[in-house]
Amino acid sequence: MMSRWIALAACCALLGGCYHAPDVPKERLPRFVEPANAAPRVALVLGSGGPRGFAHIGVLKALEESGIRCDLIVGSSVGSMVGALYASGMGAPEMEKLAYGLNVLELMEWRTLGGGVASGAAVENFINARVHGTPIEGLKIGFVAAATRLRDRKLVLFNRGDTGLAVRASGASPGQFEPVRIGDELYVDADEASPVPIRAARGLGAKVVIAVDVSAYLADTPASAPREWVMKDERRARQIAAEAPLADIMVHPNLGYYAGHTEDYRRRVIALAEKATLEKLPAIQAALARAAIARPQNASTARMPAGEASR
Numbered sequence: 001m002m003s004r005w006i007a008l009a010a011c012c013a014l015l016g017g018c019y020h021a022p023d024v025p026k027e028r029l030p031r032f033v034e035p036a037n038a039a040p041r042v043a044l045v046l047g048s049g050g051p052r053g054f055a056h057i058g059v060l061k062a063l064e065e066s067g068i069r070c071d072l073i074v075g076s077s078v079g080s081m082v083g084a085l086y087a088s089g090m091g092a093p094e095m096e097k098l099a100y101g102l103n104v105l106e107l108m109e110w111r112t113l114g115g116g117v118a119s120g121a122a123v124e125n126f127i128n129a130r131v132h133g134t135p136i137e138g139l140k141i142g143f144v145a146a147a148t149r150l151r152d153r154k155l156v157l158f159n160r161g162d163t164g165l166a167v168r169a170s171g172a173s174p175g176q177f178e179p180v181r182i183g184d185e186l187y188v189d190a191d192e193a194s195p196v197p198i199r200a201a202r203g204l205g206a207k208v209v210i211a212v213d214v215s216a217y218l219a220d221t222p223a224s225a226p227r228e229w230v231m232k233d234e235r236r237a238r239q240i241a242a243e244a245p246l247a248d249i250m251v252h253p254n255l256g257y258y259a260g261h262t263e264d265y266r267r268r269v270i271a272l273a274e275k276a277t278l279e280k281l282p283a284i285q286a287a288l289a290r291a292a293i294a295r296p297q298n299a300s301t302a303r304m305p306a307g308e309a310s311r
Contacts, residue, residue, distance in 0.1 A: 028135060029182055030145070030158035030166035039205030040071035040142060041291060045247070046079030047196035047240070048171075048189065049214035051259040053078030054099050054266045058273030059212050059251055060092040066281055068288070070210070072142040074157075074201045076190035079212070080145040080170035081127065084163050087143035088131040099266050120168045120177040128164035136163050144204070145170040146190035146197045150179050155193040157200055195236045198243040207291040210284060211247040213240055214273070220257045248287040251277050 044063070046056045056079060063070070075083035085095060111119065136143055137160050145158045145166035158166040169180040169187035179186040190197065198211045215236050244250055253276035255269045 024162045024165055026183075028162045030136070030161035030169065032157045033160045035142075035159070035204065039207065041206070042068070042070045042208045042210065042288065043072040043074060043201035043204065043206030044070040044083075045196055045198050045201050045209060045211040046073065046075045046083045047211070047213050047215065048077035048079060048191035048236075049195075049259075050078055050173075051261055051265070052214040052216075052255055052269060053082055055214045055253055055255055055269040055273035056082040056212060057092060057095050057099055058253075058270040058275075059277045060086055060095065061270070062274045062277035062281070063210075063284075064092045066278075068284060070141065072144065072201065072204065072206060074144045074146060074197050074204075075167075075170060076146045076195055076197050077171040077173070079196075080167045080190070081123065083143055084127055084136075084139070084145065084167050085130055087139040087141040088134060088163075089140040090130070096270060099270065100263055102266075117175065118177050120172050120180060123171060124162075124164035124168040126164070127167045128162070131163050134163060136160055136166060139163065144200065146194060146200060147172075147180075147187040148190055148193040150186040150188050153193060155190065155197065155200065156185075156187065157197075191236065194239060194243065196240050196243060198246045202246045208249075208284075208287045209247045210249045210251065210287075211244070212273075213250060213252040214255060214269075215240065215252075216257045217252075217254055220254070222257060225257070249280055249284050251280055253277075 046053075046059075049055070060082075073083035073087050075081070082095070086092070090098075131139065136145070136158065143159070143163075147156050147158065147166070147169040148154070149156045158169070165180070165182065169182060170190045172178065172180045172187060173189040173191065177189075179188050181187075194200065195215065196211050196213050198209055201209045201211075216233060218233060218237055221230060221233065251273070253269070253273045255272055259265070
């Protein structure tokens, strides 16, 4: 899930308490268009997890420092936020600095004080400001935001259109955010349909898929955990396990059960994820080597549908 801290930080930092996103022209609405270019060699899949998503920055640090570049980033919920920023050209050190600079005292969306849910417009504005209004197709690295279509709970992919609106839809966690309307459809958090959308990346033709799961380990669940949390964790674990065999590498750092918002928490999970990724480097490099041997330079790759296209 994309946690409330994201929207609220964006709201205060960029909008001074006002969070009305501008209307998006029809031609800029997020949608899926079958890629015409060569299939991606390396896809990085960033999973859902709310504040646990700070850990994705540690993964990016390790990969970047090791000289491993991806051609495609597929994000679910908070993973789509981190992925969009990285795809725009923001390096891991800059993202880390941004993460540490977030002020928890600013994490307030005024409409929620009376028990309402967040609009999510602050997420849209925050992302679009950081990517300088660049649509998904103009980002420096291929990017796909996943979301759940509300009427049938199907996973939908967005690889064209307004970056901020796509990310907003990807993280519209039920109960925390309003569903997001795009065209004639409503969308909610991608976590509902696919917490770590590995199948989507594979369907887009990726030769090597590096997937990142920042969810809690079920074995770490305390006896005092609310039943609602336990059920959600179990559902998420089943969904991830169903797709995990499609990944070449799965990075699943143990971040502990409870998430947090403090700078100490951010530093800890970033460091844990960086360490877990570095431990996977030999396996990642082996997978890259196999892909280089298996795929001739002039080979064409058939595409499989990666998900329902937004119309």
